Every structure is written in C-alpha cells, then in structure tokens.
Amino acid sequence: MTTITVLGSGSRGNAVAIESDGQVLLVDAGFSSKELRARAEAVGLDLTGLCGIALTHEHQDHARGAVRLANQCGVPVLASPGTWSALGRPGKRSHGRGQIGFAPLRSGGRTECGPFTLAGCAILHDALEPLALTVTARDGTAVGVAFDFGRPTQGLRFLFRTLHAVVVESNYDEVLLRTSGYPVSVQHRIAGSGGHLSNRATAQFLGDLFQPALGTVVLAHLSQQCNSPEVARQTVEPILRSRGFRGTVHVAEQDHPLPTLRVGNGAQARLQTEFEWSDGRSDRPELLFRPLG
Ligand SMILES: [Zn+2]
Ligand SMILES: [Zn+2]
Numbered sequence: 500m501t502t503i504t505v506l507g508s509g510s511r512g513n514a515v516a517i518e519s520d521g522q523v524l525l526v527d528a529g530f531s532s533k534e535l536r537a538r539a540e541a542v543g544l545d546l547t548g549l550c551g552i553a554l555t556h557e558h559q560d561h562a563r564g565a566v567r568l569a570n571q572c573g574v575p576v577l578a579s580p581g582t583w584s585a586l587g588r589p590g591k592r593s594h595g596r597g598q599i600g601f602a603p604l605r606s607g608g609r610t611e612c613g614p615f616t617l618a619g620c621a622i623l624h625d626a627l628e629p630l631a632l633t634v635t636a637r638d639g640t641a642v643g644v645a646f647d648f649g650r651p652t653q654g655l656r657f658l659f660r661t662l663h664a665v666v667v668e669s670n671y672d673e674v675l676l677r678t679s680g681y682p683v684s685v686q687h688r689i690a691g692s693g694g695h696l697s698n699r700a701t702a703q704f705l706g707d708l709f710q711p712a713l714g715t716v717v718l719a720h721l722s723q724q725c726n727s728p729e730v731a732r733q734t735v736e737p738i739l740r741s742r743g744f745r746g747t748v749h750v751a752e753q754d755h756p757l758p759t760l761r762v763g764n765g766a767q768a769r770l771q772t773e774f775e776w777s778d779g780r781s782d783r784p785e786l787l788f789r790p791l792g
Contacts, residue, residue: 519615524549532564620652642662666717669697672730718749720751
C-alpha cells in the first residue's frame with residue numbers, strides 16, 4: 500500500500516510524505532525539522548522509516564528543514580545539482596552526526612531511494628534548477644508533485660501522464676489577484692511564466708492530464724491573499740469531473756496536515772477496465788493512454 504500525507508502547503512512551508520513498504524520519502528521539507536516531526540506525529544506518520552528527502556527547489560518554503568532533518572535521521576537529500584549548490588552544498592560540511600548524503604536528481608533522469616524511483620522534469624520558476632517530481636513505489640503507484648511553476652511544459656505533461664495521485668499547486672484566483680492590492684509589477688511576477696499557476700490554469704492542466712488511473716488530486720500551495728480552498732476547488736473540480744474523473748479532490752492547508760490518503764489501490768484494475776471501455780472513443784485523450792502499455 501502506498502499513502503501520501505501532505506504535512507502542510509503554502510508560501511510559509513511545504514512538505515509531502517509518501518509512504519510505501521514501511522518507508523517514507525519526504526518531497527520538500529519547508530518547515531523546521533521540529534515542526535516537520537510535530538506534524539508527522541500529529542497524523543501518526545512514523546519518520547523512523549524515513550529513507551530520503553527530495554527537494555523541488557531551494558526556496559525556504561520548500562527546503563527550510565531539509566538539511567537538519569536529513570542530518571538527524573541520517574538520510575540523503577535528493578535534489579538537482581543546482582538546488583544543492585544553492586543550499587551551499589551542505590554535504591561538504593560536517594553537521595553534527597556526520598556528512599549529509601546527496602543524491603542528484605536530474606531533469607529526464609531517474610534516481611532510486613528505498614522502495615521509490617524518482618523522476619524529475621525541469622519547470623519554469625525563479626530558482627536555480629527547479630524540478631517537478633514523480634515518485635513511483637514498488638507496487639507501481641505513481642505520485643506527481645509540482646509546486647511553483649508559471650505554466651506547464653510539454654515535458655511536465657509527459658512526466659505526469661500516468662499518475663495515480665498528484666499534488667499540484669493551485670496558487671491564485673485571477674480575479675482575487677487583480678483586486679488584491681498587490682502592485683502591478685508583483686501581480687505580473689506571480690502570473691508570469693516563472694511565477695505561479697492560477698486555479699484556472701491548474702484546472703486546465705489537470706483536465707489535460709486526466710486518465711482513469713488518476714484517483715487522487717491534492718490542490719496545494721494556495722495563496723492566502725489571492726485564493727481560498729472553496730474558490731480553488733470550485734474552479735478545478737468541475738473541469739476534472741467533466742473529463743470523467745471519479746476520484747477525490749483535496750485542498751492542502753498551510754497550518755495543518757491533511758489526513759493520510761491511500762493512493763493507487765484498485766486503480767490498476769480500474770485503469771485496465773476503463774482503458775478497454777474507452778477504446779476508440781474520440782472524446783478521450785488517446786495520447787495519454789499509449790505510454791501505459
Ligand atoms: Zn519557489
Ligand atoms: Zn513555494
């Protein structure tokens with residue numbers, strides 16, 4: 500069984516725990532190590548099984564507690580070489596218990612960590628070498644995580660084409676951004692290609708990604724000024740449903756973890772059934788089905 504637990508998400512910190520075979524991989528660690536431990540404990544997530552901490556990029560809301568927690572738990576940090584260098588290559592220094600291990604993640608490459616295989620894809624963001632990631636467990640369950648990107652690229656659509664669960668940013672509502680009182684230059688930066696994804700763009704992106712195995716969607720990294728959980732859900736969910744999505748949509752919170760979500764169970768069987776059923780239907784995104792075989 501594979502589960503995901505969003506320990507928190509927003510501009511003040513992001514962390515997603517993926518658990519399978521008794522081992523846990525954190526994707527981003529944007530809270531202090533103490534806060535990460537407290538949030539894990541609050542939802543019954545056992546971090547003694549932590550096997551690594553993967554980072555999407557170096558911004559503090561994604562990387563704040565990574566080095567300290569990795570050091571405390573004796574696990575490697577997995578990141579792009581650019582992200583690692585922006586963090587000051589902490590593996591070259593001693594941090595109390597020893598040196599932090601570093602495993603490079605590369606756009607287009609694959610990296611193993613415990614029972615997980617990670618794949619990365621470059622995204623557009625004002626960081627040194629930011630990545631979106633997929634994490635595939637031994638049971639075949641695939642989870643995608645994408646934060647902080649202004650627009651989806653073809654590479655990202657390709658990487659995310661066969662997911663069972665996705666945690667994706669749904670940062671702002673376009674009207675709320677325009678009426679937020681932010682200076683126009685800030686609005687342009689948020690809405691630009693290196694900024695953040697609007698609810699509408701997320702809805703479109705997820706609608707395009709939909710295939711029957713996708714059973715869990717978590718909307719994340721919501722702006723507190725220019726969005727609300729209700730607005731994000733109301734923008735995204737109808738579009739997903741209109742494409743045939745029958746899974747669950749969750750909205751991650753900044754201040755509290757979401758309950759642990761089981762992902763992938765039964766999805767393979769459903770995928771096969773619907774794959775056959777949908778064969779030849781012109782209203783289905785056939786391109787998305789081809790790589791599954
Ligand atoms: Zn960022
Ligand atoms: Zn961020």
